[in-house]
Amino acid sequence: xxxxxxxxxxxxxxxxxxxxxxxxxxxxxVVVGGGxxxxxxxxxxxxxxxxxxxxxxxxxxxxxxxxxxxxxxxxTELAALGVHPHGxxxxxxxxxxxxxTAEHRFASDAALGxxxxxxxxxxxxxxxxxxxxxDHGKVEAIEQPGDRAQxxxxxxxxxxxxxxxxxxxxxxSASAVSAHLADGRTIEGQWMLGCDGLHSTxxxxxxxxxxxxxxRRRDSRRFGIRQHFEVAPWTDxxxxxxxxxxxxxxxxxxxxxxxxxxxxxxxxxxxxxxASVPALAERLRGATPASSVRGAGPLLQNTTGQRAGRVLLxxxxxxxxxxxTGEGIRLGLAEARAAIECIVAGKPERYEREWxxxxxxxxxxxxxxxxxxxxxxxxxxxxxxxxxxxxxGRVVESLAR
Numbered sequence: 001x002x003x004x005x006x007x008x009x010x011x012x013x014x015x016x017x018x019x020x021x022x023x024x025x026x027x028x029x030v031v032v033g034g035g036x037x038x039x040x041x042x043x044x045x046x047x048x049x050x051x052x053x054x055x056x057x058x059x060x061x062x063x064x065x066x067x068x069x070x071x072x073x074x075x076t077e078l079a080a081l082g083v084h085p086h087g088x089x090x091x092x093x094x095x096x097x098x099x100x101t102a103e104h105r106f107a108s109d110a111a112l113g114x115x116x117x118x119x120x121x122x123x124x125x126x127x128x129x130x131x132x133x134x135d136h137g138k139v140e141a142i143e144q145p146g147d148r149a150q151x152x153x154x155x156x157x158x159x160x161x162x163x164x165x166x167x168x169x170x171x172x173s174a175s176a177v178s179a180h181l182a183d184g185r186t187i188e189g190q191w192m193l194g195c196d197g198l199h200s201t202x203x204x205x206x207x208x209x210x211x212x213x214x215x216r217r218r219d220s221r222r223f224g225i226r227q228h229f230e231v232a233p234w235t236d237x238x239x240x241x242x243x244x245x246x247x248x249x250x251x252x253x254x255x256x257x258x259x260x261x262x263x264x265x266x267x268x269x270x271x272x273x274x275a276s277v278p279a280l281a282e283r284l285r286g287a288t289p290a291s292s293v294r295g296a297g298p299l300l301q302n303t304t305g306q307r308a309g310r311v312l313l314x315x316x317x318x319x320x321x322x323x324x325t326g327e328g329i330r331l332g333l334a335e336a337r338a339a340i341e342c343i344v345a346g347k348p349e350r351y352e353r354e355w356x357x358x359x360x361x362x363x364x365x366x367x368x369x370x371x372x373x374x375x376x377x378x379x380x381x382x383x384x385x386x387x388x389x390x391x392x393g394r395v396v397e398s399l400a401r
Contacts, residue, residue: 027051029343030179030189032139033196035062036116037315037332039123039132041193043081044340046130053133055179055187061117061124064197065226065296067249067261067326068116069238072109073401074330077337078122082129085122087114088252091236093326093396095382098277102385103237104393106400113238113253115228119329135187141180142192142205144309177310191343192311195336198301200317208313210302222370223297224323225270226261228290233258234283238326242382243276247324247373250280257290263323266298299323306355307348312339318355321366324373325399334358361398 029045031038034056045052056062069090070078078085090113092105177192194202203209233252241248246264253259260280262273270293274281303319306312313319315332338354372381385392 026176027053027133027187027189028191029053029340030055030177030187030192032179032192032194032202033200033315033317034058034134035064035195035197035315036119036123036329037336038193038195039120039127040077040081040083040333041195041314041336041339042132043083043123043127043130044337045343046127046132047081048340048344050340050344051131051133053135053187053189054127055135055137055139055181057136057138059136062120063291063294064116065224065261065294066116066328067224067226067238067251067323068114068119068253068259069249069251069326070112070114070119071327071330071400072106072111074327074333075109075112077330077333080337081123081126081333083122083126085112085114085119086254087112087118088233088254089113089236090238090252092238093400094235094237094239095242095385095392096239097242097379097382098279100382100386102382102389102392104389104396105237107397111238111400113233113251113259115253115257115259118253135181137181137183137185137187139179139201139205140182142177142202142311143180144177144192144311190310191348193336193339194311194313194317195315195332196317198296198299198316198320200301200313202311203303203313203317206308206311208303208305208308210304221266221298221300222263222322223266223268223295224261224263224299225268225273225293225295226259226291227270227293228253228257228259229284229287230257230290231284231287232256239280241277241280242378243273246273246276248273248277248280249326260284261323263299306352310348312342312348312351314339319359321363322370324369325362325366327362327399330400331359331362365395365399 028050029052031042031054034054042052042054090111095102176188179187194200196202239250246262246268249261251259262270299322301320306318314335339351342348342351
């Protein structure tokens, strides 16, 4: 899409923002978080005939440090939503440690290397097309039936009086959940989806955040760093280079650009990690950076559950292990679909069971792989995959779909 086209999409989204300072609009689904998973949840809601409103404090196209490999299962999920981002075809995954290589090409459909900004643009365009409403704001409190949630010192009756000033609804529905924004407004919906990422505010506000466990080793908490370079891709695979203390993911995202994502312990240096893989550093020698260095983490996020009353957590907000298997988008899209399907069926209590089903392989395999990566077994991961290509291939296929 041209710059003018992107501006038009942003302008149409802005037209939907609730502008009245104390308005209390009622929609079927309030989505907190306007990243790819929040947008996908809102699109799913509209496809099922529900009204949806996305609350997001940031403006414009949202970027994030991630590997940008959209696995085959995620490509299928996006297509079902009518979303077709521009990207570079990816045929499989390659593990490398400097001396050995384990390679698996997907059995059927290919993956896509997609810039995060392009994915966000494509999802936003589709959401606007389907009539998703948008609000620029920050959620500071959540209230639902029978819940004495924090109201920042304001009484429920006083807040109701404020909400009656010219709003679209003056009396809150007894079966609704309310999002109280930093600017004093309230947005009310029949359901709320917390899609606000690793450091989810919604997760904290509804009491689903697990207290962090004691960290015994400084390097046990992992982080991600990402940067793009202007260089023609030299392969149609995602390369995962296993350096001594970090993994480097090389993802082709266009015919002229690759993204490099580094996963490692706190304090990992992008430059030092790149220098530890001489063959990759040589390929990028003289290449012009196409983006700034961007970081994210810590990646491990524990929760006590994925649902609290009328609030459902989706994507990274619902709990996350690590990006080491590169399937965060696939999982988030599947969770967004499951959440809306449970709401439409009138069976929200099924969502946690569906979440466990959708994420089971990811949680088991990723937890095991991260444990190995943080142990003396790390040096054996690529040799093991190279010696047992059938096992390696089954693992890749399981995580990709």
